[in-house]
Amino acid sequence: xxxxxxxVLVSSDLTTDNRVARTCSELxxxxxxxxxxxxxxxxxxxxxxxxxxxxxxxxxxxxxxxxYASLSLRLFFILLFRKVDGILANDLDTLLPAYxxxxxxxxxxxxxxxxxxxxVPELIERPRIRNIWLSIExxxxxxxxxxxxxxxxxxxxxxxxxxxxxxxxxxxxxAYTFQKCTRKELGLPEDKFIIIIQxxxxxxxxxxxxxxxxxxKLENLVLLIVGSGDVIQKAKDLTRENKLEKQVIFIPRIPxxxxxKYTEVSDLGLSLDKPLGMxxxxxxxxxxxxxxxxxxxxxxxxxxxxxxxVKTYECGTVLEQLNEETLVSELKNxxxxxxxxxxxxxxxxxxxxxxxxxxxxxxxxxxxQRAFN
Numbered sequence: 001x002x003x004x005x006x007x008v009l010v011s012s013d014l015t016t017d018n019r020v021a022r023t024c025s026e027l028x029x030x031x032x033x034x035x036x037x038x039x040x041x042x043x044x045x046x047x048x049x050x051x052x053x054x055x056x057x058x059x060x061x062x063x064x065x066x067x068y069a070s071l072s073l074r075l076f077f078i079l080l081f082r083k084v085d086g087i088l089a090n091d092l093d094t095l096l097p098a099y100x101x102x103x104x105x106x107x108x109x110x111x112x113x114x115x116x117x118x119x120v121p122e123l124i125e126r127p128r129i130r131n132i133w134l135s136i137e138x139x140x141x142x143x144x145x146x147x148x149x150x151x152x153x154x155x156x157x158x159x160x161x162x163x164x165x166x167x168x169x170x171x172x173x174x175a176y177t178f179q180k181c182t183r184k185e186l187g188l189p190e191d192k193f194i195i196i197i198q199x200x201x202x203x204x205x206x207x208x209x210x211x212x213x214x215x216x217k218l219e220n221l222v223l224l225i226v227g228s229g230d231v232i233q234k235a236k237d238l239t240r241e242n243k244l245e246k247q248v249i250f251i252p253r254i255p256x257x258x259x260x261k262y263t264e265v266s267d268l269g270l271s272l273d274k275p276l277g278m279x280x281x282x283x284x285x286x287x288x289x290x291x292x293x294x295x296x297x298x299x300x301x302x303x304x305x306x307x308x309x310v311k312t313y314e315c316g317t318v319l320e321q322l323n324e325e326t327l328v329s330e331l332k333n334x335x336x337x338x339x340x341x342x343x344x345x346x347x348x349x350x351x352x353x354x355x356x357x358x359x360x361x362x363x364x365x366x367x368x369q370r371a372f373n
Contacts, residue, residue, distance in 0.1 A: 003031045003032050003033055004032050004033070004085035004086055004372055005032070005033045005035070005083055005084055005085045005086075006027055006032045006033070006034050006035070006084075006085060006086045006087070006088060006372060007035050007037060007078075007079060007082075007084050007086075007087050007088070008020065008023070008024055008027070008034065008035070008036045008037065008087075008088045008090070009037050009038075009075055009087065009088070009089045009090060009094040009097070009098055010036070010037070010038045010090045010091070010094060011038070011039060011068075011071055011090075011091065011093045011094055012038050012039070013038055013039055013040055013041050013044040013056060014036060014038040014047055014054060014056060015044060015045055015047065015253070017090075017200075018171075018173065018256055018286065019090075019112075019114065019150075019171050019286070020036070020090055021050075022174075022357055022361070022364075023088065023090075023112065023364065024036055024050070024052055025051075026361055026364055026365055026368060027052075027088070027368060027372075028051055028052045030365070030368060030369065030372070030373070032086075032372060033052075033053075034052035034053065035052070035053045035054075035055060036050075036052060036053070036054045036055070037054075037055045037056075037057065037075065037078065038054070038055075038056050038057075039056055039057055039058065039059055039071065040056035040057065040058055041062060042062075044056065048255070055078075057071075057074050057075075057078070059071050059074065065129060065132075068093055071093065071094070072093075072094075072096055072097045073097075075094060075097040075098070076097035076100060076101065079097065079098070079101040080101060080104075084101065084105060084107060085107055085372070086107050086108045086109070086110075086371065086372045087101065087102055087107065087108075087109045087110070088109075088110045088111075088112065089109065089110070089111050089112070090112050090114060091112070091113060091114050091115070091117055092113070092117040092118070092133055092136065092137060093117070095111055095136065095140055096136055096140070098111075099140045099143075108145075108146065108371045108372060109144070109145075109146065109371075110146040110147070110148070110367065110368065110371045110372075111140075111141075111144055111146070111147045111148070112147075112148045112149070112169075113147065113148070113149040113150070113154070113158070113166065114149075114150055115150065115154070115279050115283065116154055116157060116278050116279040116282065117133060117137075117279075118130055118133050118134050118137060119277045119278040119279035120277070120279045121204070121205060121276050121277055121279075121280070124277050137162075138162070141158065141161075141162040141164055142162045142163055142164060144164055145371075146367055146370065146371045147164055147166040147167070148166050148167045148168070148169045148364065148367060149166040149167075149168060149169075150168070150169070150170055150171055150284060151168060151170055151282065151284045151305045152168055152305075153282035153304055153305055154166075154282050155167075155168050157278065157282065167363055167364075167366075167367050168363070169360065169361075169363050169364045169367075170284065170289075170355075170360055171284065171285075171286045171289065172289045172355050172356055172357050172359075172360045173256075173286070173289055173290060173293055173356065173357060174356060174357045174358065175293065175352070175353075175356040175357070175358055176260065176264075176293035176294060176352065176356075178264055179257070179260070179261055179264065181261040181264070181265060182265065183265050186261060186262060186265065188222070188224075188249070188262075188265065189222055192220060192221065192222040193220055193221050193222070193267050193268070193335040194221075194222050194223075194224060194265065194266045194267050194268075195211070195221060195222070195223050195224070195266065195267065195268045195269075195270055195299075195331070196223070196224040196225075196226060196262060196263060196266040196268070196269055196270065196296075197211065197223070197224070197225055197226070197269075197270040197271075197272070197287075198224075198225075198226040198227050198259060198262075198263065198269075198287050198290065199226075199227045199229070199285060199286065199287050200227050200228055200229070200253060201227075201229050202225065202227050202228065202229030202230075202231050202232060202235075203229045203230040203231050204230055204231050204234075205273065205274045205276045205280060206229070206231060206272060206273050206274075207270065207272020207273065207274065207301065207322055208225065208231045208235050208272075209231065209234065209235065209238060210272065210322060210323065210324060210327055211223060211270060211272060211327055212235060212238045212239055212242070212244065212248060213238065213242070213324050214324050214327040214328045214331060215242075215244050215247045215248065216242055216244070217328045218247075218328060218331055218332065218335070219247075220335065221247065221331060221335060222246075222247050222248075222249065223247060223248045223249070224249050224251060224262055224266060225248065225249070225250050225251065226251040226254070226259055226262055226263075227251075227252075227253050227259075228252060228253040232250070235248075235250070236250060259290075260290065260293075260294060263290055263291065263294040263296065264294040264295070264296070266294070266296055267296065267297075267335070267341065268296060268297050268298070268299055268316075268331075268334060268335075268341075269287065269288075269290070269291030269294070269296050269297070269298050269299070269316075270298075270299050270300070271285055271287055271288055271291075271298060271299075271300040271301070271306055272299075272300065272301050272319075272322055273285065273301055273303060273306070274301065274322060275301075275303060280303070281303060281304065282303070282304060282305060283303060283305065283306070284305035284306060284309070285306070288300070288306055288309055288310075289309075289355050289356075291348065292309075292313070292315065292348050292351045292352045292355050293352045293355075293356065294348075295345050295348045295349045295352060296345065296348060297315060297316045297317075297334070297341055297344030297345060297348060298310050298315055298316030298317075298344075298348070299316055299317050299319065299330060299331070299334065300316060300317075300318055300319065301318070301319050301322050302318050302319060302320055309351075309355070312351075313347050313348065313350065313351035314343075314344070314347045315344050315347040315348040315351055316344055316348075317330055317334065
C-alpha cells in the first residue's frame with residue numbers, strides 16, 4: 001500500500017503544541033507523507049527542524065469571529081486544490097473545513113478534541129458565538145468515525161451529547177531525560193523554596209493571581225511563571241503593586257526542553273485551575289505530567305482528572321478550596337516539611353515511569369492505522 005498524503009490542521013502557530021508534535025511523529029513513523037498546517041502570527045518564532053513538512057498561513061485578523069472565518073476559508077481552499085488522502089483536524093476551530101473536504105473527496109478524517117471547546121469561559125460569556133460553535137459540533141460529531149480526546153471525563157461528555165465515544169489519548173510527554181542543570185546556571189536563587197506554574201495557556205482562572213498574593217506572607221518562597229497567556233500582564237502588575245519583584249520571576253514561552261530545565265530544579269509544581277465551567281472542571285493540563293517527569297511534587301485544586309492523578313500516585317496535595325488563606329497555609333506546610341517533599345518526589349518518580357508517551361502512544365497508533373491504512 002502506497003504512503004498516503006495526510007494533512008494535519010491546527011489553529012496555533014506550531015511553536016509549542018507538543019500533543020500535535022507527538023501525533024505528527026507517530027503519523028510519520030507509519031510511513032505517511034505529512035503536511036502540518038498552522039498559522040503565523042506577528043510574534044511567531046522560527047520553527048525547529050522537523051522530519052515532515054510544515055506550512056504556516058496568515059489570516060486577515062488575529063482573533064475573534066473574523067479570524068476563525070478567515071482560517072476556515074484558507075484551510076478549505078488549501079485542501080481543495082491539493083492531493084489529500086486523509087486529514088487530522090485538531091480542535092473544533094479546524095474541523096469544519098476538514099469535514100467538508102473529507103466528504104467532498106471521500107477521504108478519512110480523524111478529529112482530535114483537545115478540550116471541551118464550546119465550554120471555555122470565553123465562549124460561555126458570548127452565547128451567540130458559542131451557539132455557532134455548538135451548531136458546528138452538533139452537525140459534525142455524530143457523523144464522525146474516528147475521534148480522540150484528552151481524558152475520560154471529556155470523552156464521556158461527548159458520548160452523552162453526541163453518541164460518539166472518542167478514544168482517550170492523554171497529553172503525557174516522552175519519558176524525561178534529566179538535563180542536570182543547576183539553579184545557578186539558570187540565574188535562580190539557591191537558598192529558596194521554588195514553586196513553578198507553567199504552560200502556554202496561563203489565563204484568567206488558572207490561580208496565578210492568588211498565588212502571587214499569597215507570596216506576601218511567604219518570604220522564603222520564589223515563584224516561577226513560565227509561559228504565556230492572557231493573565232501575564234495582570235500578574236506582572238500585581239507583582240509590581242505588591243513589591244514582589246524579588247519573589248516572582250517571569251520567563252516567557254520557551255521550547256519544551258528549555259522549560260523543563262526550570263521545572264526540574266523547582267521544589268513544587270502548581271496546577272491551580274478553577275472550576276469555571278465544564279472545560280476547566282474536566283481539564284487535565286499537560287503540566288501535571290511534566291511535573292511527574294521532573295519528579296517534583298504537585299499542589300493542585302480539586303478538579304476530577306487532576307486530583308485523580310495526584311491521589312493515585314500520592315505525589316502531592318489537593319486543595320479543597322483555592323484562596324489566599326489556603327494557599328499560604330499549604331505552602332508553609334510543604335516548604336517546611338522536607339520528609340513529606342522527599343516522599344512526594346519519590347512517588348512522582350514512580351508515576352513518571354508509567355505516565356509517559358512511550359506507554360500511551362499505542363492507543364493513538366491503533367486509531368491512526370484504522371483510519372489511514
